[in-house]
Amino acid sequence: MVPLRRSAPGTPPGLVPPRCxxxxxxxxxxxxxxxxxxxxxxxxxxxxxxxxxxxxxxxxxxxxxxxxxxxxxGSTSGAALAAAGAIGASSGPAATAAPSVVPAVPEPAQAGSSSPTPAVGAPPAPGPFxxxxxxxxxxxxxxxxxxxxxxxxxxxxxxxxxxxxxxxxxTYREDLARPPPSPPRPPLAPSERPSRTRHAHHSHYYPPPxxxxxxxxxxxxxxxxxxxxxxxxxxxxxxxxxxxxxxxxxxxxxxxxxxxxxxxxxxxxxxxxxxxxxxxxxxxxxxxxxxxxxxxxxxxxxxxxxxxxxxxxxxxxxxxxxxxxxxxxxxxxxxxxxxxxxMAAPFRPAQPCTSKACLRGFAIQGTVRSWSVKGGHGMFRNYAGLWAQLAARNGSGAVRVTVLGKGKREDLAIPAGLEARVDFHSELLYPEFWAAIQKSWALVPAFGTGQYLTTRISSTLLATLTTCVPIIANRELQAVYSFLKEEHVFLQGEAEEEVDVMARVMAMDEAAIFAKRAAVCRLREDLGxxxxxxxxxxxxxxxxxxxxx
Known part of the structure; x- marks a missing residue:
């Protein structure tokens, strides 16, 4: 139960300070x-x-x-929050706003700018009730x-x-939400059985979790x-x-x-x-x-x-x-x-990975599912494109991929020559799921739809903030998710593909890799x-x- 009030210093417990x-x-x-x-x-x-x-x-x-x-x-200044992009406002002309919407205090956008502008916030107040x-x-x-x-x-x-x-x-049917039937009674003799029986509405009952x-x-x-x-x-x-x-x-x-x-x-x-x-x-x-x-x-x-x-x-x-x-x-x-x-919750394992020795594979996370619209279809993650890169690159044999998400391995359509280099984990519990990502070299977005750059946030962005594992990002992704700076990502060059970045990351100095992880952790806190x-x-x-x- 959330307490209703907190006493100020010097005030007897349970009493509201006079000034309040x-x-x-x-x-x-x-x-x-x-x-x-x-x-x-x-x-x-x-x-x-x-x-x-x-x-x-x-x-x-x-x-x-x-x-x-x-x-x-441990909190940061308002200027630091603005630099990290902690709050954004997509500002429009100074016209009458809908009365049912109450905007927070924004920073005025620069003239002629239509992109969201970070708002400068004051340091958080101490434990408001x-x-x-x-x-x-x-x-x-x-x-x-x-x-x-x-x-x-x-x-x-x-x-x-x-x-x-x-x-x-x-549920979509009322009978699925009803309690289960009473325990079965002893079977009736043939002469006692009714001539007609009702359908067992509770056969698909799901008990409340x-x-x-x-x-x-x-x-x-x-x-x-x-x-x-x-x-x-x-x-x-x-x-x-x-x-x-x-x-x-x-x-x-x-x-x-x-x-x-x-x-x-x-x-x-x-x-x-x-x-x-x-x-x-x-x-x-x-x-x-x-x-x-x-x-x-x-x-x-x-x-x-x-x-x-x-x-x-x-x-x-x-x-x-x-x-x-x-x-x-x-x-x-x-x-x-x-x-x-x-807003992302942290994952802090009891035994965090703190050296290259415990890193294994590059993580692709998200439900394994397809999309279909008029004129096109595909997977929400472009697994096929990544498999093609792995198969075409000489010297990429050390690169391994870990796919985590609800689904079936066969839906990944992994070529026979790459089967040994791809690990797949479905429906892990959250502590196991985040631990697997935390021990990966980096997160690979592998977007299979443009919606993640136009209308919705990708769960991979929440995953990078939760685990502090940097994401492989090209300039387009970094521009869309503008709170990500170069210190937070493994930046993909104009002439590079994801596999090229993977090989480069594995050859990086250990201190440089974990400096990026520390920067992502700080970013999560600033955003929060x-x-x-x-x-x-x-x-x-x-x-x-x-x-x-």
């Missing part, structure tokens, strides 16, 4: 944030950013709400859920509390620097996708038992056009802010459902990557900023702090808007 006394029910958080530490003035970097107006417009050049000081140990609920409606996006959870826990709440998590599973799949909690508890994860803060929600809105709302009301919340973070709400679990949860919890984390820009219409029909709280839409933000802004014809924030600061500022803007009203 309740003046108005809707401003408790703002009073604590601005009063508990004396309301230090925002640093120059924050003063240079725009402020959010009462109608949700971003006004360039104004000073945003002051953020308390006392930067936590914010109550957060994360709603994960898409079970296949667990790496995104883990990243949001880690950022909220480690940087927004600064380790003082854990967020509540509502994670959903689905006790924890998220693939040992997600084991990863978050044992390999992220925390001693444990409070499993009681993770709540399973089973929904039938044929249920009515009223039925879903009633289900949510029964499942949500932890009281009110300040922020509801909804992961991939663009994929939840049926049950709309995000808004039902926010309404039941009385949220003051909805943070919509957009993953698939191609699934968003001109007017996303979560901005329609009077949402229960102001909606702040955030993309998972700069190019996703750019696409959403264009698709939705936005005339206000569209922010992005990359920037994302937390964005959430904090968005919540402050909601509070300040309520005060002016």
């Amino acid at each position: 006394a309740l003046r108005a029910a809707g401003l408790v958080l703002l009073a604590c944030l601005l009063g508990a530490s004396g309301a230090a003035q925002a640093p120059p970097a924050a003063a240079a950013t725009g402020a959010v107006g009462a109608n949700g417009n971003a006004t360039a050049g104004s000073t945003g709400p002051p953020i308390t000081g006392n930067t936590p140990s 914010i109550k957060v609920t994360i709603v994960n409606e898409k079970t296949s996006h667990l790496e995104v859920l883990a990243g949001v959870y880690a950022v909220v826990r480690d940087y927004l709440l600064n380790g003082t509390a854990e967020p509540q998590v509502l994670w959903a599973t689905h 006790s924890a998220p799949p693939n040992d997600l909690l084991g990863w978050l508890a044992n390999h992220t620097g925390w001693a444990h994860v409070n499993a009681s803060a993770w709540h399973h929600f089973h929904e039938n996708l044929h249920s009515s809105a009223g039925h879903v709302h009633a289900q949510v009301s029964k499942a949500v038992t932890w009281g009110s919340t300040d922020v509801v973070v909804c992961i991939s709400p663009e994929l939840d056009v049926v049950s709309r679990l995000c808004h039902h949860s926010a309404e039941v919890l009385g949220a003051r802010l909805i943070l919509a984390i957009v993953h698939r820009a191609d699934m968003i219409g001109v007017k996303p459902w979560f901005l329609k029909d009077s949402p229960p709280a102001p909606v702040h839409m955030v993309a998972l990557a700069p190019h996703v933000a750019k696409f959403v802004r264009h698709r939705c014809q936005m005339n206000h900023t569209m922010h992005w924030a990359v 702090r920037g994302a937390a600061e964005m959430i904090r500022r968005a919540l402050l803007s909601v509070s300040s808007t309520s005060k002016r009203r």
Whole structure:
């Protein structure tokens, strides 16, 4: 259970500091944030950013709400966050914004620039007492859920509390969600049997899972620097996708038992056009802010459902990557900023690989599956192209490839001459999955579709941040994922293919290889702090808007 308040130094436990006394029910958080530490003035970097107006417009050049000081140990300055691209904003003309969208405080874009611009954020405030609920409606996006959870826990709440998590599973038929039948009775004599029998509706019953799949909690508890994860803060929600809105709302009301919340973070709400679990949860919890984390820009219409029909709280839409933000802004014809924030949970193994001696193979990760559209088809990872490179390159015999992801080895179509050089692991638990990647030389994107460069983030980018294993990147990929600098990747030259880079990496000095890993780890932390600061500022803007009203 997330605590409701924390005593200031010198205050008896359980008592609210006098300066945080309740003046108005809707401003408790703002009073604590601005009063508990004396309301230090925002640093120059924050003063240079725009402020959010009462109608949700971003006004360039104004000073945003002051953020308390006392930067936590190991945090970076606002300038460092901007340099790392911790928060981005795809800025448009200064026009009237949709009132249902509350932008965070962005840095004004340079004149004539249409690319997302990193926003300069102040150092994080010390452990603000914010109550957060994360709603994960898409079970296949667990790496995104883990990243949001880690950022909220480690940087927004600064380790003082854990967020509540509502994670959903689905069925399409009502009978699959019903409890199993009673134990079978002794067989009836022929004369006692009914003339007609009913179909056994429960033959495909799936019992509700006790924890998220693939040992997600084991990863978050044992390999992220925390001693444990409070499993009681993770709540399973089973929904039938044929249920009515009223039925879903009633289900949510029964499942949500932890009281009110300040922020509801909804992961991939663009994929939840049926049950709309995000808004039902926010309404039941009385949220003051909805943070919509957009993953698939191609699934968003001109007017996303979560901005329609009077949402229960102001909606702040955030993309998972700069190019996703750019696409959403264009698709939705936005005339206000569209922010992005990359959030990844760390993987810290008990025995990390710290020398070239424990490195083996180059990792390709992701579900082994195909795509098909009118006029074309293929695999989401271009395995065939990589096999052709390996077969054509003389002297590449030392290069091995490790494929990790749900699927079948035969779907990789590995040529007979390369079978011995390709390892395949399917459906590993997260601790094993990340450990295998952490012991690889590098991650190979091997994109088999252009969507990863236009409308969606690749899970390989989250994998590189989670494990600190650099990715092999050409200039196009680096330009799209603009937070990646040369220190974070193994850069592929104009005349090189992936196999050429692999051979070059294996010949690199050990210190140079592990210096890049350390740089990726620092980048993940910078991105996490920037994302937390964005959430904090968005919540402050909601509070300040309520005060002016």
